[in-house]
Structures are given as C-alpha cells and as structure tokens.
Amino acid sequence: MQPKRDHRSNNMITRIFATHLAEYPPERVPGPTIHEAKKCFLNWLGNAIGAHRHPSVNMMLNVARALNSSPQATVLGTSIKTDLQFAAILNGMSSTMWDFDDTHMETIIHPSAPVFPALVAWGEHTRLSGKKLLQAFVLGFEAEARIGLCLGREGHYERGWHITSTAGTFGAAAAIGKLLSLSPSQMQHAMGIACAQANGLREMFGTYTKPMHVGKAAANGLLAALLAREGLTSAPQPLEGKAGYAYLVSTAPEFRPLKAPWGESWQILRNTYKPFACGIVAHPSIDAAMRLRQRGVTASEIVAITVRVHPLTLVLTGKPEPTDTLEAIFSVQHGVAVGLLDGKAGQREYTTDRVRDADVVALRRKVTAIASQEVAIDQAVLEAALKNGEVIRIAVDKVIGSLANPLMEKALEEKFLDMTAPYLTPERQARIVDFVWRLDQQPSFGEFFRLCEADREA
Amino acid sequence: MQPKRDHRSNNMITRIFATHLAEYPPERVPGPTIHEAKKCFLNWLGNAIGAHRHPSVNMMLNVARALNSSPQATVLGTSIKTDLQFAAILNGMSSTMWDFDDTHMETIIHPSAPVFPALVAWGEHTRLSGKKLLQAFVLGFEAEARIGLCLGREGHYERGWHITSTAGTFGAAAAIGKLLSLSPSQMQHAMGIACAQANGLREMFGTYTKPMHVGKAAANGLLAALLAREGLTSAPQPLEGKAGYAYLVSTAPEFRPLKAPWGESWQILRNTYKPFACGIVAHPSIDAAMRLRQRGVTASEIVAITVRVHPLTLVLTGKPEPTDTLEAIFSVQHGVAVGLLDGKAGQREYTTDRVRDADVVALRRKVTAIASQEVAIDQAVLEAALKNGEVIRIAVDKVIGSLANPLMEKALEEKFLDMTAPYLTPERQARIVDFVWRLDQQPSFGEFFRLCEADREA
Numbered sequence: 001m002q003p004k005r006d007h008r009s010n011n012m013i014t015r016i017f018a019t020h021l022a023e024y025p026p027e028r029v030p031g032p033t034i035h036e037a038k039k040c041f042l043n044w045l046g047n048a049i050g051a052h053r054h055p056s057v058n059m060m061l062n063v064a065r066a067l068n069s070s071p072q073a074t075v076l077g078t079s080i081k082t083d084l085q086f087a088a089i090l091n092g093m094s095s096t097m098w099d100f101d102d103t104h105m106e107t108i109i110h111p112s113a114p115v116f117p118a119l120v121a122w123g124e125h126t127r128l129s130g131k132k133l134l135q136a137f138v139l140g141f142e143a144e145a146r147i148g149l150c151l152g153r154e155g156h157y158e159r160g161w162h163i164t165s166t167a168g169t170f171g172a173a174a175a176i177g178k179l180l181s182l183s184p185s186q187m188q189h190a191m192g193i194a195c196a197q198a199n200g201l202r203e204m205f206g207t208y209t210k211p212m213h214v215g216k217a218a219a220n221g222l223l224a225a226l227l228a229r230e231g232l233t234s235a236p237q238p239l240e241g242k243a244g245y246a247y248l249v250s251t252a253p254e255f256r257p258l259k260a261p262w263g264e265s266w267q268i269l270r271n272t273y274k275p276f277a278c279g280i281v282a283h284p285s286i287d288a289a290m291r292l293r294q295r296g297v298t299a300s301e302i303v304a305i306t307v308r309v310h311p312l313t314l315v316l317t318g319k320p321e322p323t324d325t326l327e328a329i330f331s332v333q334h335g336v337a338v339g340l341l342d343g344k345a346g347q348r349e350y351t352t353d354r355v356r357d358a359d360v361v362a363l364r365r366k367v368t369a370i371a372s373q374e375v376a377i378d379q380a381v382l383e384a385a386l387k388n389g390e391v392i393r394i395a396v397d398k399v400i401g402s403l404a405n406p407l408m409e410k411a412l413e414e415k416f417l418d419m420t421a422p423y424l425t426p427e428r429q430a431r432i433v434d435f436v437w438r439l440d441q442q443p444s445f446g447e448f449f450r451l452c453e454a455d456r457e458a
Numbered sequence: 459m460q461p462k463r464d465h466r467s468n469n470m471i472t473r474i475f476a477t478h479l480a481e482y483p484p485e486r487v488p489g490p491t492i493h494e495a496k497k498c499f500l501n502w503l504g505n506a507i508g509a510h511r512h513p514s515v516n517m518m519l520n521v522a523r524a525l526n527s528s529p530q531a532t533v534l535g536t537s538i539k540t541d542l543q544f545a546a547i548l549n550g551m552s553s554t555m556w557d558f559d560d561t562h563m564e565t566i567i568h569p570s571a572p573v574f575p576a577l578v579a580w581g582e583h584t585r586l587s588g589k590k591l592l593q594a595f596v597l598g599f600e601a602e603a604r605i606g607l608c609l610g611r612e613g614h615y616e617r618g619w620h621i622t623s624t625a626g627t628f629g630a631a632a633a634i635g636k637l638l639s640l641s642p643s644q645m646q647h648a649m650g651i652a653c654a655q656a657n658g659l660r661e662m663f664g665t666y667t668k669p670m671h672v673g674k675a676a677a678n679g680l681l682a683a684l685l686a687r688e689g690l691t692s693a694p695q696p697l698e699g700k701a702g703y704a705y706l707v708s709t710a711p712e713f714r715p716l717k718a719p720w721g722e723s724w725q726i727l728r729n730t731y732k733p734f735a736c737g738i739v740a741h742p743s744i745d746a747a748m749r750l751r752q753r754g755v756t757a758s759e760i761v762a763i764t765v766r767v768h769p770l771t772l773v774l775t776g777k778p779e780p781t782d783t784l785e786a787i788f789s790v791q792h793g794v795a796v797g798l799l800d801g802k803a804g805q806r807e808y809t810t811d812r813v814r815d816a817d818v819v820a821l822r823r824k825v826t827a828i829a830s831q832e833v834a835i836d837q838a839v840l841e842a843a844l845k846n847g848e849v850i851r852i853a854v855d856k857v858i859g860s861l862a863n864p865l866m867e868k869a870l871e872e873k874f875l876d877m878t879a880p881y882l883t884p885e886r887q888a889r890i891v892d893f894v895w896r897l898d899q900q901p902s903f904g905e906f907f908r909l910c911e912a913d914r915e916a
Contacts, residue, residue, distance in 0.1 A: 160701025
C-alpha cells in the first residue's frame with residue numbers, strides 16, 4: 001500500500017526546514033536548553049569513556065590504523081588521535097555501546113550518541129568554545145528529533161529502521177552545519193546528502209554492527225555538512241519528493257514537525273537519561289523489581305514473578321535466557337532479576353559473569369514477561385507470588401528516568417562516576433564533572449581530552 | 459501492505475549466500491568471465507579518467523584534504539593519493555559521473571562503478587596482481603547482481619532506491635572480502651555490515667549526490683570487509699530477517715538468486731556497455747534517431763518527431779528542455795536531437811554548450827516522447843514527420859549496446875579513446891589499452907597509475 005502523498009502542500013518541506021535551521025541564531029538558544037545540553041554531555045561522556053576499550057571499538061581502531069588515519073581528534077579515554085571521521089565513528093560507537101545513553105521517548109532516538117561525537121571531533125580540531133559546542137548541540141538535537149518525529153516511531157522505527165542512526169545522521173549534519181554557518185541553500189543540500197547516507201537497522205540489535213552504524217551516522221553527518229559547504233548539490237526535495245527518503249523509509253511520514261517554526265519549544269527539554277544499563281523499554285519492569293526489594297522482599301521468597309509490559313517491550317527485550325552482556329541488555333527478565341537481587345541495574349549487573357551467576361539464573365527463570373495492550377511503553381505491572389502464599393502487585397506508572405520522574409543532576413553525576421570508575425581516579429572524575437557543569441564558560445577543549453584519558457587500569 | 463514472508467525456508471539465506479561466495483575458489487573463475495572483466499575495466503577506466511576533473515570530484519577531494527587523508531591509493535587521472543576510502547569514493551564518483559558506465563540490464567545496476575574503485579585502491583595498496591583483481595571482480599560482480607536480483611527492479615529500484623549504490627555496497631564488500639580470504643562466517647558478517655550502510659536514492663538523479671553515493675558504496679563495502687576481518691559481528695539474518703534489509707527496502711524480495719549455487723552461470727556475462735553518454739533507458743530512442751540519420755534524413759526536413767518508449771524511460775529521462783549536461787543526461791528528447799544532428803551521443807554531445815546550441819534546441823523542441831506499455835525497456839518506436847509529407851517509422855528492437863547487439867572490443871577501445879582524449883595523448887592511450895587487454899598477466903599495478911595520469915591539458 002502506498003502511503004498518502006500530498007505533494008502540492010509538501011513541496012517545500014526540506015527547504016523550509018533547512019531555512020529555519022540555518023537562520024536560527026545560535027546565541028538565541030535559551031539558557032535551560034544549554035543546561036540540558038550539559039546533562040546530555042555528562043551522560044554521553046560517561047558512556048563514551050566507560051566503553052572505550054570495548055573489543056568492537058578496537059576493531060574499528062585497527063581499521064583506522066590500516067587506513068593510516070591522521071591524528072586530528074581524540075578517541076575519548078585514550079591519547080589516541082584519528083582523523084575527524086574515525087574519531088566521530090569511534091566515540092559514537094563507545095557512547096552507545098552499553099545502551100545506557102539518553103532517550104527522546106517520543107521517537108526512541110538516543111540523541112546524543114550520533115551528534116556529540118561529530119561535534120566534539122570538529123570542536124577539538126577547530127578549538128571551539130564550550131558555549132558554541134552546546135549551542136550547536138541544541139540545534140542539532142532539534143533537527144534530529146524533528147526528523148525522527150517526521151519519520152515516526154510506528155512507520156519507521158517499529159518497522160525496522162534504527163531511528164538513532166537514521167535521524168542521527170541529520171542531527172550530526174545539522175549541528176556541524178551550524179558550526180560551518182551553512183546558508184539555507186547549503187543546509188538544504190546537507191540534509192539531502194544526509195538522506196543519501198542514513199541507514200541503521202533494528203535487525204542489528206544485539207550485534208556490534210549496531211554501535212558501528214550509530215558511529216557512522218556521526219561521521220556521515222559530518223561528511224554531509226562538509227560536502228554541502230564545498231557546494232555539492234542534492235535534490236530539492238530529498239525527504240518529501242515522490243521517491244524521497246521519507247517515503248522510502250516510513251509508511252506514514254508526518255511533515256508538520258519539519259514545517260513548524262523554531263524557538264517556541266525545544267525537543268531537548270523532552271530528553272531523558274537512563275538509570276539502568278539496558279534497553280529503555282525494560283526500565284519500568286526493573287523499577288518495579290527495585291520497588292519490590294524496597295518492600296523487603298528477597299529472592300529466596302519468590303515462587304514466580306509475572307510482569308506485564310507494552311507489546312514492543314517484549315519484542316525488543318523479551319530474551320528469557322541471556323548468556324552474555326549483549327543478550328542481557330535486551331532481556332527484561334534479567335533486568336527484573338538483578339533489580340530484585342542487587343537493587344541496581346548498572347553496568348556491573350550486566351557483566352557476563354553476573355549474567356551467568358547461579359542466583360541470577362535461578363531467579364530469572366522465575367520471571368515471565370507478558371505483552372499487554374493495556375500497559376503503556378513507560379509502564380509495567382509486576383506481580384510476585386511469594387512462598388508464603390502472598391501476592392504482591394506493583395504498578396509502575398512514572399518510571400524513574402522518565403520526563404515525569406527524571407534523573408536529576410546528582411544522579412547523573414553518580415552515573416558518570418559509576419561508568420568511568422574502572423578507568424578514572426576519583427580526583428580526575430571530579431575535575432571532569434566540574435569541567436562539564438562549566439562547559440559554557442570553557443574557551444576551548446584543550447585541557448579536556450587529557451582529563452578524560454584513563455589514569456587507572458580497569 | 460506487508461510483503462509475504464516465509465521465514466521457515468528463508469532463515470539461512472545470508473549464510474548460504476556468504477558460504478557460496480567465501481568458498482568459491484577465485485582461480486576457478488572461467489576464462490570468458492575474465493575477458494568480460496577486462497571489458498568492464500576498460501569501460502570503467504575511460505569513465506573514471508574522463509571525469510576526474512569534475513567539480514564535484516574536486517569538492518570531495520577538498521574534504522579528503524580537510525581530513526588530512528593519507529597517501530595510500532591514487533585518484534585516477536592524477537598523481538594525487540588519498541587513503542583507501544577516499545580513493546574508492548573519488549574514483550567511484552568519477553567513473554559514474556557521465557552515466558556512461560556499464561549496465562546489468564535485468565537489475566539496471568551499473569556494476570563496475572562501486573566495485574572497481576574499492577578493488578583498485580586495495581590492489582594498489584597491497585600490490586595485487588592483475589589476475590587476482592579480475593577474479594575478485596568477477597565474484598564481486600556476481601554477488602552484487604544477485605543482491606540486485608533479490609531486491610528487484612520493481613520492488614526496489616522503481617520504488618526509489620538507487621540499486622547501483624545499494625547492491626553495489628555488497629559487491630564491493632564481496633570483492634574485497636575475497637581478497638581478504640574471509641571465512642564463510644566473516645563473509646556473512648561483511649554482508650550484514652553492508653546491509654547497515656547501503657543507501658542511495660533515485661531522488662538524487664540529476665544532482666551530484668548521486669555519484670557521491672555510488673562512491674560511498676565502494677568505500678562502505680571496503681569498510682564492511684575490513685571490519686568483518688577484524689571480527690565485527692552482524693545479525694545472522696541481516697537480509698532475510700523479519701526486519702532485515704531486504705524487507706525494508708524491497709516490496710517483493712526474491713531470495714532464490716541468493717540460494718542458487720555458484721559457477722553454473724555468471725552474471726558478468728550479462729553485462730552491457732553504453733554506446734551513449736546518458737541514461738541507458740534513452741538509448742533505444744537515440745539508436746532510432748541515428749538510424750534515421752543513416753537514411754539520409756536531416757534536421758532541416760523535420761516537422762515533428764514522436765518517440766514511443768517504455769513508461770520508465772519517460773519517468774527517468776523525460777526532460778524536454780534540459781539546460782545543462784546533467785539535465786541532458788536525463789533527457790531522451792536531447793538524445794534524439796543529437797542522434798539525428800550529430801550521429802553521435804558521446805560526451806561532446808552532452809556538454810552544456812551543445813545542450814544550449816540553437817540548432818539542438820530547435821530540433822529538441824520538435825521531439826515528443828510518449829510512454830507506451832507496448833514498448834519494452836530496450837525498445838523504441840520513432841516516427842518522423844517530414845516537410846514533404848513523408849512519415850518515417852523506425853522500430854528499434856535490438857538496441858546497440860544490448861546483450862543481443864553488444865558493443866565489441868574495438869568499439870569499447872574507441873569509447874575509451876574518446877572519453878580520455880582531453881587528458882591523454884594517443885601514445886599514452888594506446889599503452890593503457892594494451893595494458894588492460896593483458897591485465898591478467900600484469901604482476902602489479904605499479905606502472906599503471908602513472909600511465910593513467912593526465913599528460914595533456916583539457
């Protein structure tokens with residue numbers, strides 16, 4: 001079935017969108033969005049440093065070496081430099097490796113992972129100020145989220161496209177495009193060049209191609225902006241044309257978010273930060289398990305746990321018997337088990353050792369997840385049958401980490417400390433946290449990458 | 459409407475395909491396919507050298523310079539070296555710039571443009587022999603065409619995906635994967651990593667994003683193979699999975715070509731070479747106009763020309779009033795005009811000067827193209843109404859350059875000489891042609907790139 005197309009009213013979409021974006025004065029980006037961008041940065045940075053030694057990052061680094069990549073920008077956590085594209089790919093890979101990054105819930109985009117790596121590489125290379133970096137991020141975020149809203153969760157993401165990578169390509173192009181001061185026409189071409197590169201498949205979840213294509217989104221967006229600056233032309237209607245990107249990858253593109261004026265509201269203020277190191281749709285269930293623990297219930301009392309979740313939760317994270325970290329990240333059953341056993345669901349609860357621990361396995365086998373149309377994506381209803389015959393029912397409505405119950409600055413700091421603890425001494429961690437909260441006053445990144453270099457062994 | 463899915467019988471497709479590919483001994487590639495690969499190479503090379511100074515190639519080169527790309531492989535026609543990825547992109551861009559490259563008609567893939575650039579870059583870097591290059595090309599071509607047959611002309615290409623870029627990514631990955639001697643499992647991952655990068659939109663036709671994404675197909679395929687060698691994992695069913703690439707980008711994927719054994723027939727033997735420097739679907743009409751000229755008809759006699767063509771021909775090349783080279787390439791009307799006026803439709807007939815020439819404009823305005831379901835894609839029916847009242851009707855069935863009426867070695871040589879004349883002296887051209895026909899006896903490419911360097915000014 002062909003989606004409905006109304007080309008008469010939609011024949012200037014990319015032009016309008018690109019013009020709004022190109023003409024928005026970065027210095028007019030409001031204070032609350034800048035503060036939110038710092039929260040994004042701290043959360044993103046902890047992820048990037050925390051996963052910088054992952055084997056798949058090393059594989060990409062080997063390829064960068066095979067291509068004799070020039071030292072232009074730093075791979076976070078190390079003193080290694082690669083060219084801007086590989087730095088964007090590598091930092092993009094690490095920052096989304098643990099699925100512990102931020103989420104724009106309406107689209108399920110993880111917005112920082114494809115945008116910051118491009119910005120930070122370019123920022124280091126051009127000695128950008130912290131303020132300009134944050135302003136460009138807010139605008140890149142806005143572009144990325146609006147493209148995501150256009151492509152749609154149902155018509156695009158749920159169909160199989162990894163929206164973080166696809167929309168993220170546009171976000172990175174937009175952010176770098178702002179730093180390059182692209183004209184409306186150049187920005188339009190940058191969006192078109194992004195259309196011809198954006199990719200990323202949900203089929204890759206649970207494999208290392210997933211972080212790879214998020215990293216490539218960052219590099220492809222950077223390339224799109226650089227080519228547009230050089231004058232490379234793209235189609236006038238790359239998204240909304242009859243065979244444009246939006247119609248090819250979405251069954252129901254919605255162009256209103258691309259036409260709406262800029263500055264009235266900001267998508268970054270709808271960003272959320274994960275408290276748990278796994279797929280976000282599993283979070284309400286973990287929250288429920290932790291509340292069960294808070295009532296004094298222990299694993300030894302459990303006969304069975306049933307958790308009713310949104311159908312998509314089961315599709316994405318219904319893995320009852322995970323055998324390693326990667327599988328556990330997509331296992332709501334594992335999340336419930338460690339939530340009750342450990343009262344936490346950070347990276348340590350997702351190590352392969354913990355995933356295979358006998359107590360965890362035993363409890364996990366007692367957990368059954370059931371899809372229910374009556375449960376929203378950010379909700380869960382847990383029922384625990386205890387050995388004494390009691391049944392405890394916990395309904396999570398405003399899950400921790402959601403917009404209604406957000407992770408605050410202090411919790412984000414703790415998450416950063418937790419993620420980077422294997423590589424950074426507390427003194428170093430404190431200096432980085434301090435640097436980030438004052439990021440809008442930093443004249444450049446000179447000192448920053450040295451600070452992020454691992455100063456202890458894992 | 460969801461395409462039909464039969465996952466039970468289709469759950470090993472990529473594995474089977476990758477195993478056939480990985481296990482096929484390159485030295486068993488038969489002689490006739492090696493000879494055909496040389497024809498591909500000569501045709502590809504003329505294109506690459508002929509367009510190496512195009513402004514869009516220069517834009518990409520500027521980006522390579524901004525990224526401080528290392529000198530690993532040569533940009534054809536120059537003494538400039540970039541890293542392997544940029545060399546693949548740059549040579550990929552130039553070799554498809556004029557839409558004068560080869561065509562696998564069943565899929566409308568231009569097979570050489572994304573595969574040779576990756577191979578030649580890697581081949582120069584690793585001092586590969588000519589024979590190994592040709593063998594890897596035949597196998598890469600086979601993989602590319604089979605992926606194209608799987609995605610389908612109707613369900614993929616006609617829907618809006620640029621199949622040269624999408625299938626080409628797999629072709630490049632396959633060819634490089636053979637040179638890296640990837641195991642079946644690594645080859646499977648390489649195909650999966652290709653799935654997560656392949657892109658290219660028909661909406662970009664007539665813009666310089668089109669050659670750009672063909673170039674990126676070459677570089678992305680190279681990256682996929684290199685990452686697979688490093689051990690990067692991808693999904694077990696990247697193409698055929700429920701939300702796999704084939705189902706996302708095709709309304710009717712056909713998996714039989716991916717399951718069929720290798721070595722019984724070869725897709726490269728179904729390759730064709732364009733005699734005219736424009737979109738292939740316009741060729742039958744140009745052939746008809748040239749036959750009209752052979753009957754002694756001149757432009758001054760014409761009242762009107764009507765040409766009936768396949769509907770897709772009109773969609774792709776129905777541009778009645780082109781104003782420059784790029785638009786003329788997609789104008790069947792322009793092709794008919796120069797076919798009659800010049801008896802040729804090479805690059806010179808597509809220069810912006812020629813496109814705007816008063817005689818050409820006047821004749822072009824007398825040409826009307828009409829879509830007809832009764833005309834096949836490789837046919838055209840031309841009717842010329844003359845001032846003396848005569849009507850001449852020419853039906854082209856076996857168009858020049860088709861499999862049934864192929865461009866022979868001599869004609870390919872002439873095409874090469876014509877395309878490279880602005881940059882190479884006749885002596886140099888002759889040495890290159892000789893080199894190519896003996897490519898399977900060349901121990902390396904050492905001399906070759908020096909030979910291809912422009913030795914005269916355009």
